[in-house]
Amino acid sequence: xxxxxxxxxxxxxxxxxxxxxxxxxxxxxxxxxxxxxxxxxxxxxxxxxxxxxxxxxxxxxxxxxxxxxxxxxxxxxxxxxxxxxxxxxxxxxxxxxxxxxxxxxxxxxxxxxxxxxxxxxxxxxxxxxxxxxxxxxxxxxxxxxxxxxxxxxxxxxxxxxxxxxxxxxxxxxxxxxxxxxxxxxxxxxxxxxxxxxxxxxxxxxxxxxxxxxxxxxxxxxxxxxxxxxxxxxxxxxxxxxxxxxxxxxxxxxxxxxxxxxxxxxxxxxxxxxxxxxxxxxxxxxxxxxxxxxxxxxxxxxxxxxxxxxxxxxxxxx
Numbered sequence: 001x002x003x004x005x006x007x008x009x010x011x012x013x014x015x016x017x018x019x020x021x022x023x024x025x026x027x028x029x030x031x032x033x034x035x036x037x038x039x040x041x042x043x044x045x046x047x048x049x050x051x052x053x054x055x056x057x058x059x060x061x062x063x064x065x066x067x068x069x070x071x072x073x074x075x076x077x078x079x080x081x082x083x084x085x086x087x088x089x090x091x092x093x094x095x096x097x098x099x100x101x102x103x104x105x106x107x108x109x110x111x112x113x114x115x116x117x118x119x120x121x122x123x124x125x126x127x128x129x130x131x132x133x134x135x136x137x138x139x140x141x142x143x144x145x146x147x148x149x150x151x152x153x154x155x156x157x158x159x160x161x162x163x164x165x166x167x168x169x170x171x172x173x174x175x176x177x178x179x180x181x182x183x184x185x186x187x188x189x190x191x192x193x194x195x196x197x198x199x200x201x202x203x204x205x206x207x208x209x210x211x212x213x214x215x216x217x218x219x220x221x222x223x224x225x226x227x228x229x230x231x232x233x234x235x236x237x238x239x240x241x242x243x244x245x246x247x248x249x250x251x252x253x254x255x256x257x258x259x260x261x262x263x264x265x266x267x268x269x270x271x272x273x274x275x276x277x278x279x280x281x282x283x284x285x286x287x288x289x290x291x292x293x294x295x296x297x298x299x300x301x302x303x304x305x306x307x308x309x310x311x312x313x314x315x316x317x
Contacts, residue, residue, distance in 0.1 A: 007208060007211050007212050007215055008215075008263075008266065010203065010204050010208060010212060011033055011037070011212070011263075011264050013203045013204070014033060014059070014062045014063065014203055014204055015029050015030065015033060017058075017062045017200055017201055017203050018055070018058045018059060018062055018200065020198075020200070021054065021058050021189075021198040021200060022051055022054065022055055022058060023178060023182045023185045023186050023189070024178055024179065024182035024185070025051075025055075025175060025176075025178075028055070028173060028175050028176075029055070030261075030264060031171065031173050031281055032055060032059060032173065033059070033264065034171075034257055034260040034261050034264060034278065035145075035170050035171050035173075035257070035260075036059065036063070036143070036145060036209065037212055037213055037216050037260040037263065037264070038170055038213075038216065038253075038256035038257050038259070038260040039143070039213055039256070040145075040169070040170025040171065040253065040256065040257070041126050041145060041146040041147070041148070041168060041169045041170060042145070042146070042147050042148070042169060042170065042171060042172075042173060043148050043149075043150070043166070043169040043171070043172045043173070043285060044056075044147065044148065044149040044150075044172075044173055044174075044175065045149075045150050045151075045152050045172055045173075045174060045285075046149075046151075046152065046174045046175045046176070047151065047152070047153065047177075048151060050175045050176070050177065051175065052147075052149045052175060053069065053107060053109060053149070054198070055175070056069075056105060056107045056147040057069075057107070057200075058198070058200045059105065060104065060105040061200035061201075061202060062200050062201070062202060062203050062204065063104075063105075063202075063203075063204045063205075063206070063208075063209055064202045064204055064205045064206055064208075065103075065104035065105050065143065065145075065206055065209070066103040066104045066105070066141070067103060067104070067105045067106075067107070068100035068101075068103040068105075068106050068107070069100075069106075069107040069109060070100050070106065070107070070108055070109065071109050071110065072108055072109060072110050072111050072112075072113045072114035072118070073110075073113055073114065074113060074114065074115065076114045076115075076118050077118060078117060078118050078120075078121035079099065080099065080118075081099050081100060081101050081118065081121050081122065082099045082101055082121055082125075082131045082133055083096065083097050083098040083099030083101070083102070083133060084096075084097060084099075084133055084134070085097070085133070085134060096133065096136075096138075098138075101121075101122075101125055101131060101140065102138075102140065102141070103141070103144075104141055104143055104144060104145065104206060105143075105145050105147060106144075106145070106146050106147070107147045107148075107149070108122065108146055108147070108148040108149070109148075109149050110149060110150060110151060111148040111149065111150055111161065112150045112151075112158045112159055112160060112161055113158055113159070114159065115159055116159055116162065119159065119161060119162070119165055120165070122146060122165070122168075123164065123165055123168065125140060125144070125146070126146055126165075126168040127168055129142065129144050141206075142206075142210065143206060143209050143210065143213075146169075148169070163244075163286075163288065166285050166286065167247065167249055167250075167286055169285065170253045170256065170257065170282065171253065171257065171278070171281035171282045171285075172281055172284060172285040173281055212263075215263060216256075216259050216260045216263045217259070218268070219259040219260075219262050219263050219267075219268050219269065219270060220268060220269040220270070221255065221258065221259060221269070221270040222269070222270070222314070224314040225258075225270055225271075225272060225275065225314055226255070227314070228272060228275060228311070228313065228314050229251055229254045229255055229258070229275055229279075230251055231311055232254070232275070232279055232283075232304075232307055232308065232311055233245070233246045233248075233250050233251045233254065233283065235307050235311065236250075236283065236286075236287055236303070236304070236307065239303055239307070240290075241289055241290055241293040241298050241303060242287050242288065242289060242290065242293075242303065243288045243289060243290045243291075244287070244288040245286075245287060246283050246286040246287060247286065249286075250282065250283050250286045253282040253283070254275060254278055254279055254282045254283065257278035257281075257282050258270045258274040258275045258277075258278050259274075261274040261277050261278050262274045272313045272314060276308050279304055279308060280301050280304045280305060280308075283300075283304050284299075284300040284301045284303075284304055285300070287300040287303065287304075
């Protein structure tokens with residue numbers, strides 16, 4: 001089997017391995033893996049107890065990536081994430097003590113509980129894959145992925161993410177409650193495991209993650225589908241319920257995610273269905289609604305879905 005063929009088999013092996021712990025969330029697991037393959041950061045927005053942290057940890061284990069978790073709180077400082085220079089009393093010299101951001105997959109748990117100054121400490125890392133500590137610029141390992149979580153129902157004592165930081169996440173994902181049968185399966189697996197810890201085998205390496213990303217970059221996308229993506233994004237800017245629509249970064253996100261979705265489904269070309277499968281999680285968090293629609297509870301997801309239903313799909317060749 002060629003190296004390329006082995007890489008093409010890896011995504012399914014990763015999802016199968018993670019599925020041994022995460023029950024019944026195949027679409028969510030695909031979305032997480034697509035974000036990783038598209039070299040993007042992921043925002044989980046959902047209720048407590050739905051395995052957001054566990055999902056991130058399982059993917060890190062299966063991909064052979066170093067995992068760190070930071071619990072964001074109101075008193076968290078930027079240096080608690082990036083690290084800083086401390087005095088070594090033995091040598092009387094200042095030495096760099098690296099923070100948890102120096103890893104492959106960083107889980108920023110309840111990111112909206114930290115003040116804006118601390119949230120902004122992630123901006124440079126998420127966009128540039130580097131951090132600046134005092135006057136030194138330090139590169140981060142590749143791959144570097146931020147999985148952030150936030151609770152959609154508790155707003156007391158929180159600091160909403162600024163649009164500039166929301167825009168850095170390639171997609172926003174909701175996990176949702178399991179069905180009754182899935183929840184029974186969760187209990188059954190816990191009973192058989194006889195331990196809180198769920199073990200995940202490593203089925204890939206950091207080098208193979210980079211190899212898969214390179215193959216995703218080579219997926220072909222027709223100019224007509226590029227125009228289709230731009231049409232969707234530009235219509236968000238003109239929608240009556242939207243104050244500020246998605247930027248060109250949103251178009252790029254749909255492009256990269258569509259290519260990753262196509263490659264995950266064993267194709268080296270993008271179909272309109274790939275765009276439709278990724279547009280909602282890629283764009284919904286980038287829309288700022290008008291005040292009246294925000295008060296009414298209009299969902300950005302429904303706006304994207306309506307656009308997908310009305311915009312003409314490119315015809316095949």
